[in-house]
Amino acid sequence: MSLIKSSLARKYVMALSGLFLIIFLILHVTINLASVFSPDFFNEASHFMGYNPLVQFLMQPILVIGVIVHFVMGFVLEIQNKKARDVSYVKYKGSANAPWVSRNMIYSGLVILAFLGLHFYDFWVHEMTYKYIEANPEDPTRYYAETVEKFAPFWRTILYVVSFVLLSLHLWHGFASSLQSMGVNNKYTAGFTKFAKIFAVVVPLAFAFIAIYHHLNPITH
Amino acid sequence: MKLYLKIWRQKDASTPGKIVDYTLEGVEGDMSFLEMLDILNEELVSKGEEPVEFDHDCREGICGTCSLQINGEPHGPDRLVTTCQLHMRKFNDGDTIVIEPFRATAFPVIKDLIVDRSAFERIQQAGGYISVNTSGNTIDANSIPINKYDADEAMDAATCIGCGACVAACKNASAMLFTSAKVSQFALLPQGRVEATERVQSMVRQMDLEGFGNCTNTGACEVECPKGISLTNIARMNREYLSATSKG
Numbered sequence: 001m002s003l004i005k006s007s008l009a010r011k012y013v014m015a016l017s018g019l020f021l022i023i024f025l026i027l028h029v030t031i032n033l034a035s036v037f038s039p040d041f042f043n044e045a046s047h048f049m050g051y052n053p054l055v056q057f058l059m060q061p062i063l064v065i066g067v068i069v070h071f072v073m074g075f076v077l078e079i080q081n082k083k084a085r086d087v088s089y090v091k092y093k094g095s096a097n098a099p100w101v102s103r104n105m106i107y108s109g110l111v112i113l114a115f116l117g118l119h120f121y122d123f124w125v126h127e128m129t130y131k132y133i134e135a136n137p138e139d140p141t142r143y144y145a146e147t148v149e150k151f152a153p154f155w156r157t158i159l160y161v162v163s164f165v166l167l168s169l170h171l172w173h174g175f176a177s178s179l180q181s182m183g184v185n186n187k188y189t190a191g192f193t194k195f196a197k198i199f200a201v202v203v204p205l206a207f208a209f210i211a212i213y214h215h216l217n218p219i220t221h
Numbered sequence: 222m223k224l225y226l227k228i229w230r231q232k233d234a235s236t237p238g239k240i241v242d243y244t245l246e247g248v249e250g251d252m253s254f255l256e257m258l259d260i261l262n263e264e265l266v267s268k269g270e271e272p273v274e275f276d277h278d279c280r281e282g283i284c285g286t287c288s289l290q291i292n293g294e295p296h297g298p299d300r301l302v303t304t305c306q307l308h309m310r311k312f313n314d315g316d317t318i319v320i321e322p323f324r325a326t327a328f329p330v331i332k333d334l335i336v337d338r339s340a341f342e343r344i345q346q347a348g349g350y351i352s353v354n355t356s357g358n359t360i361d362a363n364s365i366p367i368n369k370y371d372a373d374e375a376m377d378a379a380t381c382i383g384c385g386a387c388v389a390a391c392k393n394a395s396a397m398l399f400t401s402a403k404v405s406q407f408a409l410l411p412q413g414r415v416e417a418t419e420r421v422q423s424m425v426r427q428m429d430l431e432g433f434g435n436c437t438n439t440g441a442c443e444v445e446c447p448k449g450i451s452l453t454n455i456a457r458m459n460r461e462y463l464s465a466t467s468k469g
Contacts, residue, residue: 006425007397007435008462077435081393084434086326090229090240091319093293094392097444103392105437177438183460185453 010077015181017070018174022199024063029203032210039144046143050127071113078106101173108170115163122150151214160211164204171200222248222314226261228273229321231330238330240319250310254297255280255287257309258320274333282306282447285382288389289334290321295386295445303384303447323389327396327431340431341383341399347427348420349403351412362412371409378405380448387442387450393434398442400428401458402450408461418465425462 031049034042049055094103101108126146130136151157176196179189223246231238245261252260255277262272278286287304291297297307312318320334328336353359367375379402387398404421407413413420436455443452 005429006462006466007395007429007433008425008459010435011459012463077393077437081395081434081437084326084394084432085324087324087330089290089293089321089324090227091290091293091321092392094441096294096298097390097441098392098439102437102439173438180438180452180456181436181459183456183458183463185456 007080010073011181013069013073014077015178017066017073019178020066021070022171022175022178024066025203029206033206035144035147036210036213042147043141043143046147047138047140050131050143051138067116071109074106074109099173101169102177105170105173108166111163111166112170115159115166118156118159118163122156145219148214148217148219151211152218154215157211157215161208164208164211167207168200168204171204172197175200222250222309222312222316224248224257224312225315225317227317227319228334229330230273230333231322233332234329238333240321248309250308252309253280253305254289254291254307254309255305274335276335277305280305283382285384288323288336288338288385290319290323290389292319295323295389296384296447300444301447301449303382306447323385325385325388325394325433327394327433328385328388336385338383338385340433341385341396343431344396344400344424344427345383345403348416348423349407351407352416353412365411367410375406375409378402378409378450378454381406381446381450382448384447386445386447388433390441390445391434391436392439392441393437395436395442396428396431396433397436397455397458398446398450398452400424401454404458404461405454408457417461418468421458421461421465425458 031042031045034045151160176193178196179185179192223244226243226245227240228243229238230241243261245257245264248257248260255275258273258275265272276286276288278284280287282303282305285303287296289296289304291304291307296302296304297311299307299311322328322330322334322336323338325336327340328338331337381399381402383399385399388394388396391398404424407420408417438452438455440452443450
């Protein structure tokens with residue numbers, strides 16, 4: 001019981017839910033890259049993800065729970081941390097001892113959360129409407145064209161790219177410090193930190209590349 | 222040199238405080254920061270004004286009594302020193318220096334720059350000890366061989382002087398560096414393993430009860446710690462706690 005209520009448990013929850021979401025990101029970026037290099041495979045993979053009952057009714061709810069746990073715990077921590085200093089400093093030089101990204105995870109997180117709203121509207125709401133409201137038949141070839149079409153508007157492409165920049169900043173601190181939260185800090189930590197920071201740049205960069213690529217290469221009929 | 226000081230003045234815990242401006246001349250680079258405040262206080266007393274209250278004791282950087290948030294950093298801009306070991310040569314003629322108490326809900330201001338850090342004492346009392354008989358039949362600690370790495374790590378953790386700079390530096394006012402150092406100095410040694418399971422749980426429980434914030438791994442505490450206590454101690458506390466709570 002003491003584990004559930006303690007400040008350390010909140011650290012574990014943030015780290016584990018974050019690591020879970022990172023695993024999801026790897027899957028997501030891999031499938032998305034296929035939309036650039038192999039539209040046919042992208043269609044197949046998207047159709048599988050959209051209609052496989054295990055993905056739809058087990059993995060998807062777990063993913064949603066993972067997202068909710070991560071951001072709700074983030075808010076809880078932020079509120080508690082604000083309470084822990086009831087009178088603010090007149091002068092506080094945070095930049096002297098900690099990187100900007102580590103001190104502003106709540107803001108990068110809020111941008112990502114707002115992005116998730118747009119992203120859900122763009123793809124998940126569309127998918128639910130297609131499948132369950134309009135009750136359209138299965139069409140395993142539609143996904144590539146739908147995705148490319150989404151990135152036709154300049155504003156949406158920009159919003160996605162800006163969100164990926166914030167995702168990169170969030171991962172830069174979050175991924176690298178997740179093992180520290182879980183109590184792992186040993187001779188492999190420096191190597192892991194380097195890997196985490198490369199990951200924090202490469203994965204959002206790949207997402208941004210995909211969005212920009214589809215914006216610049218619309219389907220012409 | 223001539224300095225423009227902006228100092229937090231607060232009559233007592235229940236009265237709201239404010240920043241008061243002072244101009245101080247004749248400050249030498251070889252003076253410590255506390256000696257500079259001594260000179261200011263002599264001037265204030267000679268004018269019949271209330272001196273600025275601040276904590277100090279050994280003035281040798283080993284007792285952990287002095288504090289002060291100086292220009293936005295605990296113990297000022299220098300690294301690995303306490304305020305008493307900070308010298309005025311780190312500042313320039315004409316500088317404005319903002320001096321505030323360490324800020325945390327768990328460290329309430331008593332007066333001016335003095336805060337109540339007894340929350341640290343209570344964390345220590347919750348488990349920062351080993352239960353051994355010291356009344357005549359004490360066993361020599363050195364009779365148990367300890368490998369060099371663990372002995373060094375334990376000694377490094379034990380250099381924490383409990384000044385509270387980690388809490389003051391942390392944007393969340395978290396006390397995890399302090400608590401983890403106190404957990405580590407025992408967890409690394411066989412004498413400390415006997416009560417390790419209860420110790421980490423009790424000390425973390427007390428730390429939470431005191432109202433400190435959560436650690437978000439910014440690393441500010443490690444940078445500002447005058448004794449260079451490492452973040453690896455927090456990782457050690459995290460795994461000690463995970464292991465202890467899984468045992469029940």
